[in-house]
Amino acid sequence: MTGHKRIFLYGDSIIVGAVGASLRRIPQYDVLHLRTPAPGTKDLDAAAPDVIVFDIEAPHPGPAFELLDRRPGLLLLGVSPDGDVVGLWSRRQYRAASAHDLAALIDAAPSASVPRTEPLIQRTRPRA
Numbered sequence: 001m002t003g004h005k006r007i008f009l010y011g012d013s014i015i016v017g018a019v020g021a022s023l024r025r026i027p028q029y030d031v032l033h034l035r036t037p038a039p040g041t042k043d044l045d046a047a048a049p050d051v052i053v054f055d056i057e058a059p060h061p062g063p064a065f066e067l068l069d070r071r072p073g074l075l076l077l078g079v080s081p082d083g084d085v086v087g088l089w090s091r092r093q094y095r096a097a098s099a100h101d102l103a104a105l106i107d108a109a110p111s112a113s114v115p116r117t118e119p120l121i122q123r124t125r126p127r128a
Helices: 014-023 041-047 062-070 099-107
Strands: 005-010 029-034 051-055 075-079 085-088 093-095
Touching: 005 014, 005 041, 005 099, 014 029, 014 051, 014 075, 014 099, 041 062, 051 062, 062 075, 075 099, 085 099
Parallel strands: 005 029, 005 051, 051 075
Antiparallel strands: 075 085, 085 093
16 A cells, blocks of 8 residues: 545445445545535535545535546545445446455556455345
8 A cells, every 4th residue: 555545435324434444444544534414525625535435326425526627636436335346436346345455446546356355344144
């Protein structure tokens, strides 16, 4: 991993909270949770995030998408409640089954395949 990253969690869903808990264990990440109502584009820009993570099945965070026009280096990641799919603003999807996988997406240029290691979130009950 390279450098210190400011990661904002956008929204109050369970998956965003679980991803945040996993990412907080990585010392190079300053993880901040943006509670609703979240800031507008101007305030979000002033806070200078490197990464914004949101629940891909929740309403998309308009200010975060608007910020991409001002900050082309911003990484906007939508995580699936299933815990193993991450959508990038480019609309491409990558497998990210663990916090390590998600860190690889944050720290490096995305590739078509991210190796699976450990689950991104620990499930407490089996899938139906």
